[in-house]
């Protein structure tokens with residue numbers, strides 16, 4: 001009989017030539033357990049997705065309760081379903097007035113697709129601008145605005161009129177013109193290893209968008225729901241987007257995304273033509289109750305307020321001559337090493353030592369630390385010791 005690993009490799013489409021093949025039995029809190037009962041401290045959280053840790057009863061109870069009521073009843077946008085409207089209302093309560101209307105999707109990439117369409121519909125303009133080295137998803141629209149040609153070349157032709165600015169390069173903002181429907185930007189650039197904005201870059205982008213009548217789309221798929229210590233990343237940078245895209249952590253382990261804008265803009269998807277953007281499962285009630293439970297819990301506790309303290313703990317316990325720098329913000333941190341071999345070795349050896357770390361899409365010399373926001377101080381210190389132990393060896 002084939003081993004599970006072999007079945008996985010043979011019958012599941014593979015995206016990476018060397019997957020870790022960790023065989024999962026269960027996950028709870030900050031730990032994932034393999035089928036042999038070995039515990040792994042999770043410094044990745046399903047790539048910034050498991051906001052409240054694994055199998056948090058707050059999420060599982062909400063899901064179980066909803067499962068007993070109903071699951072899918074109709075395509076998105078037809079029936080009034082309390083998981084959806086309660087989540088949309090609570091999001092609106094915690095966002096600026098101009099971001100009061102939510103369209104739920106199944107994923108981050110779909111949120112980006114919807115936002116791109118809405119911007120074109122609203123402005124009648126052809127061009128979408130994104131940043132060099134940005135990642136916004138793998139569907140064809142999102143891929144068209146990905147800022148890395150190596151990942152795009154074999155999938156061309158993609159969307160026309162997708163152009164770029166350079167993250168943190170204010171001079172490149174001249175590329176945003178009256179032809180530009182929208183600029184899509186991450187508050188912290190993910191694929192390059194959590195590069196943070198400098199010299200008021202995001203504010204300058206906002207300014208240029210306002211000058212040219214271009215819509216600003218913030219891709220907060222990775223930064224939303226408290227990862228930077230504020231509910232949304234844009235709050236840290238005094239910038240209000242015209243369209244906000246969220247996903248990943250908003251479901252605390254369940255698959256949901258959303259694009260959010262003003263009611264007036266969203267209303268453009270309702271007419272001429274009708275059904276301007278449709279989805280069967282977007283805003284699935286099971287995922288909406290998970291997201292609502294997560295949001296209510298974040299708002300009712302001091303989890304977000306503790307993010308800055310936890311960031312400092314990481315920074316304090318990760319000083320080592322072989323760590324060349326720590327980038328990022330909040331619980332979205334990246335460790336920079338002097339070469340790719342060392343970064344790879346740290347990830348591989350950590351796994352052997354019961355600590356999960358992970359890579360970035362575009363930089364090979366850095367590794368990501370994005371644990372559940374509920375990680376404890378002791379767990380942070382324990383994981384940092386494992387990393388330093390490997391560097392010493």
Ligand SMILES: Cc1ncc(COP(=O)(O)O)c(C=O)c1O
Pocket residue numbers: 107108109110112135136137138186190219221222247248257
């Ligand atoms: C910044 C950013 N945008 C968009 C996406 C795409 O989200 P999804 O994988 O849910 O489609 C990701 C996923 O990694 C992301 O990090």
